[in-house]
Amino acid sequence: MGGSLREERLRKLQLLRARGIEPYPASFRTTEPIAAVVERFAGLAPAERADHRSRLAGRITALRRMGRATFLDLREGEAKIQGYANQDGLAERYELLELLDIGDFLGVEGPIFKTKRGELSIEIESFTLLAKALRPPPEKWHGLKDIELRYRQRYLDLLANPEVRQRFTLRSRIVSAMRSFLDSRGFLEVETPILQPIYGGAAARPFETFHHALGQKMFLRISDELYLKRLIIGGYPKVYEIGKDFRNEGLSTEHNPEFTQMECYQAFADYHDMMELAEQLIFWIAKEALGQTVISYQGREIDLAPPWRRLTLREAILERTGLDIALHTTKKALEEEAARLGLRLTPQPTWGKLVDELLSEYVQPELIQPTFILDYPVEISPLAKRKADSPALVERFELFIGGLELGNAFSELNDPLDQAERFRQQEELRRLGDEEAQVLDEDFLIALEHGMPPTGGLGLGVDRLVMLLTDARSIRDVILFPTLRPPGR
């Protein structure tokens, strides 16, 4: 069943071809975009004619037929102009208008004028069908609401819902502002492998694939970290990459298996420098892309002006739960104390993961204003440098805004022997069943042994940043084509 609407349009297509009209011509030269005409002639008085002819092209979004006169709306991007045609002007070509439908692309030529009611219009003296649409667009009043259709047929969502179009335009501006900020600070944009023989740089399960010519299993990267550090070792002082990472985990309003991350690394910097960089970066992006630095996210006002609050992980958990993790340094002791305080925790394999659980359960939802949480347990941070005065902790922060985890940064571990020992600990965790434990990367260790300067590194979740800046509740609303199950047949 193709549906009678489609069959009707196919019938019109045949009629057009029967009259020698090609419904999908190769090109059409316009004199200017519709937006230029709208801007230039907005000031025309009602019923006034401009001394100007245009050739314009756009998609027909409305058709009002009135016998021997026809009005149609032509849209090109955000801009719209009305076309006016009548039988006097078009003579025998007028009846061809019968074969047009909403959704078709049309090229028109004629003088610009305003109707008596003040609508800017082009008087159609000639027209060319540019592409016939065989399926009707979504409903004109209510748009496209079905969430599943909006994700699966995003092009319809973009056509029908202007706020969706605006949000994705804003996403592009945000990424563009991110690049211009980093470029202006002297960072070099690079590209590192997405297809990798060994994955690393984060705690996550990977997607696996197979390279036939090499006869070898390969992985999609879960992070850019270990390759960007190799570039710091190679002598670049400041590098960054904006690209897709892939993590083989569940989907949620904050997780898509394929997501965009910005990672940057700076030699001779530490995590304090990365905090400054992060707050300046996001402040700049808000100013550039949004034009404002006080934003509203899910009904709460957030001020992005630096400096942002800095709080150790220990202080943050103490503040929210009354539990001092520094006083309970084994998994068992921490579990018992949490139970005594009536804290609801899911069982975790290690002390560090328990701490992480306390953070995400009790602290993160309260972190609405921008906050850096600092100094994480070494066992959940295998690539970060230990704090000189307390070697069970590392120089690491995570950034939270609006309850979202937006970023992660370290003073990078550059001691190759300590790094080797961390990998060994991760392998032990893997043997105990932790599928997210990191895998030993010998080649990376060799690189580190050649000497990496003290380095600060920062990772920012671009999708989540876009969520924050466009007030989106779900990550699927900021990813054009989010991961979905294939539709059942």
Add this chain to the structure above:
RNA sequence: GGGCCGUUAGCUCAGGGGCAGAGCACCUGCCUUUUAAGCAGGGAGCCGCAGGUUCGAGUCCUGCACGGCCCA
């Protein structure tokens, strides 16, 4: 993985045991400055899929698929 909710015309949605509905869209007719054009008439459905209960099932029950929200 669990709980709850949703799936009816191209789209937006009513209908919750008794003839399958509305608005937009579509088709036909009238209409030469309309604009959510208007007026008159018409067509359009595997009611997500598969079973079950019933004289009778969009409607009640079970399973499945897809999606959403919450929890793990």
